[in-house]
Structures are given as C-alpha cells and as structure tokens.
Amino acid sequence: MKDKQAKYPQLRFKGFTDPWVQRKLGDVVQKVKSYSLSRDVETEENTGFEYIHYGDIHTQKADVIDSDTQLPSIVAGNYDLVQAGDVIVADASEDYLGIAEPAVVVNTPTENLVAGLHTIALRPNGIDPVFLYYLLHTQSFKHFGFRTGTGLKVFGISYPNLAKFTFSMPTLKEQESIAKTLREMDNLIATNQRKLDLLKEQKKGYLQKMFPKNGAKVPELRFAEFANDWGQRKLGELGKIYTGNTPKTSDLDNWTDNKEGHIWITPTDIDKLIMSDSDRHLSEQGWSKARKIPENSVLITSIASIGKNTINAVPVAFNQQINAIVPEKNDSYFILSAMIKDTARFASVAGQTATAIINKTTFEKFQIATPSYEEQQKIGSFFKQLDNTITLHQCKLDLLKEQKKGFLQNMFV
Secondary structure, rough: OOOOOOEEOOOOOOOOOOOOOEEEHHHEEEEEEEOOOOOEOOOOOOOOOOEEOHHHHHOOOOEEEEEOOOOEEEEOOOOOOOOOOOEEEEEEEHHHHHOOEEEEOOOOOOOOOEOOEEEEEEOOOOOEEEEEEHOOOOOHHHHHHHHOOOOOOOEEEOOOHHHEEEEEEEEEEHHHHHHHHHHHHHHHHHHHHHHHHHHHHHHHHHHHHHHOOOOOOOOOOOOOOOOOEEEEEHHHEEEEEEEEOOOOOHHHEEOOOOOEEEEEEEEHOOOOOOOOOOOOEEOHHHHOOOOOOOOOOOEEEHHHHHOOEEEEOOOEEOOEEEHHHEEEOOHHOOOHHHOOOOOOOOHHHHHHHHOOOOOHHHHOOOOEEOOOOOHHHHHHHHHHHHHHHHHHHHHHHHHHHHHHHHHHHHOOO
C-alpha cells in the first residue's frame, strides 16, 4: 500500500515505484560565478571565449547548448568557465513566466564558455541537468517564481531565493528517463517546426513567382497551358463589394449566446484563411439588420489592422472594419492569395489618419494583376492545397506542444 504522505507523479514509466523525495534546489546545485558582462564587450574577433547573456536564453539562442550552438564572442579574460552539465538561468524577465528561464549545457561549443549579464549559473550535484532544465519549465516552478520574484517593469529573482525552491524528485535513473523522453519530444517539435517554417518560406517564394512583378505582364512561374498576358483589374471589377455593419449592440435581441446563431465576423475573429465560426453570433433579428454575404466571398480588413484576409465557408455577416468581395466569374482563392501577396501595397493606400483606413471607394479602385478565370482557378487551387498542407503541419505541431505540456504537468510531482 502506498504511503498517503508520499509523492508520486500521475504519469510514470513502468518499473519505477519508489516515492519521490522532497528537496530544495540549493541542496542539489552549486552556484557558479556569473559576470555582469554587457553587450559592449562583444567582439567579432574569434577570441575563443563565448558567453551566455540572459537575452540569449529568452530568445532561445541559448537553450539546449550543444557543440554546434553559436553564441556571442567576448574579449578574452580570466573567467570562471561553464561546463557541460551546467544549467544557466536568466535572472530577469519582463514577466513572471520568463523568470529563471533555463538553458542547459549538454556539450560546450567552446572550452571557454562563461555565464554573462543577468544569469545565474547552476552546477547540478545529485540531479540530472536535463531533468532540472525541464523542472524549471513546470507550472510549479513558474508559480514559485511569481511568488518569489521582485520588480515591476523587470521581474527578477536572486540566487538565495532561487535556492529556496522546494520540489520532489525521483531516483537519478527515473530522472534520466523523464529527461530523455522530454528531450525526444522537443527534438520532434523542432523537426516539425523546421518543416512548417520551410513550407511557409516556400509559400512566400511561390507568391513572388506565380504573380507578375511590378510592370510585368506574366509571372516568372506558370502552369504550362497558359500563355496570355495578365491584366490589371480593380477589385470592384472582380465582383460586388460590400462594407460590413454592426447591428445595435445595446439591443440585446440582436445577439444570441447560442453557438447555432448566425456568424458575425470582426477582424479579431480572422485567424485562419477559411472561416466557419466567430466569437459572437447574431439572432434572427440581428441577422435581418446585418450586412450579409454568401459563402466563398473574400473578407479583407480595411480599418486599423489592414489586410487580414479570409474566405467564409458559410454565409456570414461582418462589421464595418471589413470590406468583402463577392466574386463574379473570378476565383475566390486566387483573389485571397493575390491580396496576401500584396498586403504591404494594400496597406500603403490607407488614409493618413490616426487610425489607418481604406474606405469602400479606395478599396474598389485597388488593382491587382489577374489572368483568365481558368488560370485563376489553377492558381487558387494550388495555393489552397499548399495552405491546407501548412495547416495540417501547424495542427500537428500544436498537438505535439500540447502533449509536451501534458507531460510537464503529469510527469512531475
């Protein structure tokens, strides 16, 4: 029978049954001297000395530090050196979630590595360094940092306070198993992040090559069956243009908490390229007073957050910060992709007022390069498939991050 006072994690590897023991961080680490080295000591010259700055940790330039990690070079001097197995934490952050954000030295990229400005270097003694690295990512530690940290604009923590952190830990062998699993999860996340980043970069390249450059009449990259010149057409020539409105918010009968109500889109709702839901919903009365458009229209924000674009998968209403195109013999996804490609140029025509705005008249006159309807359909289909692939990779990455969050919550006491 388990001791009710003993500590056990919710999720555990087979073969481990011993209770976890309580420790203070100061009992299992030694402090290594850090230096208040500012950025003005950096040098492009290869001195053989590199250092970890708290900003490097927050930007993850310094995270899991291996032999190929690139860190800033410093002027050579007499420093206490960081070793493989040391954990470096940032002692300052703009918010408590970043307090004591850690980096772990798996292998030193140079024999001469030091801990610099706003860092605390910890040398583990009786605790696995990678296990400690992940322990400092848990909510238990973050809550401790919030209670213990000091400061208003900058949140900081001292080593004496850091050393008071009380936690439970298993045997060294179980620590290593936990650390190995989480490290493998991070490697999988990093691999999928690289794939996603590559797809996004490929999309940027296709947007540049599959639409004509300024002054050109044909794109650099094209489907083989098309050869005619593209033309410049106003958005108002591609379909009907509508500016949204807002049914009176003080009349509660215009709105409903029922998720089955009619969708009403605002710029803050636009977070994906194809939308079928919104934060707020209209009642039948509100729907009758709203500006509505059919499915497969293109919605483009035209006030404040200029150029957030989406296509509605179902009929929707929308507010006055959005202009919409209901295409007529033009392809919705082609228009969406063209407007994404021309986001910066579109934003540049906004009126010079306190709040950037593109009114309906200016919106209708905005020109984009367009080919035949058949070629639009080919291009639109290509980008839709590419965006679907990006979305699938993003969903996979989000799922992996959620799984890691669950591991951090359930594999520690």
